[in-house]
Amino acid sequence: MRKTFYMEKLLLEKKIINKEQALDFMVERIKKGPIFEEMALKLGVIDQHQLLQILKLKYHFKGLSVEEIALHNKMISKEQLQKVKDEILDNLPAAEKVLLEKEILGPEVLKDVKKETEEKVGLVEKRMTYLQASETFQGLNIKDLFDLGDLVEEENFKKGETIVKDGDEANDFYFLSSGQVKVTKPNEKENSPDIFITMISSPEIFGEASIFEEEKRTANVIAESDVRALKFDRLDFLAFLNSHSDAALVILMDMVKRLIRRIGDTNRELAFERKDFVDQSSVDDLINQLL
16 A cells, blocks of 8 residues: 555554445545646656647547557657656645545544554654665665555564574564674573574564465574564565565565575584584594593
8 A cells, every 4th residue: 555545544444434435535536636648748758749649549549548548659668657657646635635525534533544644654654764774675666665664563672582482483574673683593402502593783684484484483583782673474575575576576586695695604604613613623632642
C-alpha cells in the first residue's frame, strides 16, 4: 500500500470501512485527481503537438486510452508512462477532503485518523532511512522501500540480551540498524562456554536463512552492545517479494551473495582456529619429547 493511500489502509485495519468502500474511495480520489494528458504535459513527457496527434488517434480508436495510444505509437516509453502515473497518484486530492465530501466520517473522527496516519507514515519513513543504510535495500525504488518499511517492526535490545536462541522456531529475520551482535553455538560439552562463531556489525542482516526454509534456529545471537534492529516476519516478507517482483530480484540476489560471503568468512575463521590448535598441539608434543 503506497503512501498516497495510507489513510485508507488505516481505516481498513480499524474496520471503519470495508474493502469495497476503500476501493470506491480510492477510485473517487483518482477521478478527482489530474488526468494523464495534463500531467504528461506538465512533466514534459509529451508536447502539445504530440497530444493533438494522440487525441486525433483516440477519435479513431475509441476503445484505447490516451496513455495506451501514446505508448503504442512510441511517443512515450514504459518508464515515462510509469513516471506520469506515479506523479498522478502523488498529486491526488487529500484523503480527508474526499472523505468529508462523501460524508463517510465526521470531522472529529477524521481529525484523529489523519493524526494517526501522519504518525504512522512518519514511523515508516524513519524505518526507510534505516533500511537505506543497507546495500541489500539501496537498489529499491521509493514505493517499494515504503512498503518494506511498513511491514517491519523496530526492536531494541540492551547489551547482553539474547535476540535469537538456538533451537527456537525461525519465523523471522533481522536487519541490524545499529550496534553489534555476537553469534555463538551451544557447546555439547557439559558446563562449557558456548562456541564463538562470528561478530556481526551494523548495517547488516542476520537470520535470513529462515526465508528459504522453515527450520529451527541453529545458533544464538546476542547483543554485544545496545542494539536497534528491524524485524521481518517471514510470511509477510515472502508476501512482499511475491507482490514486488523488481524488489524481490534485487533483495534475493544480494542476500545470496551475503550468505555465500559469510559462509566463506566463517570457514576461514574456523580454519584459522584449527591451524592454531594444530600448531599448539605440535609444540606441546615437542616439549613432552624433550622433557
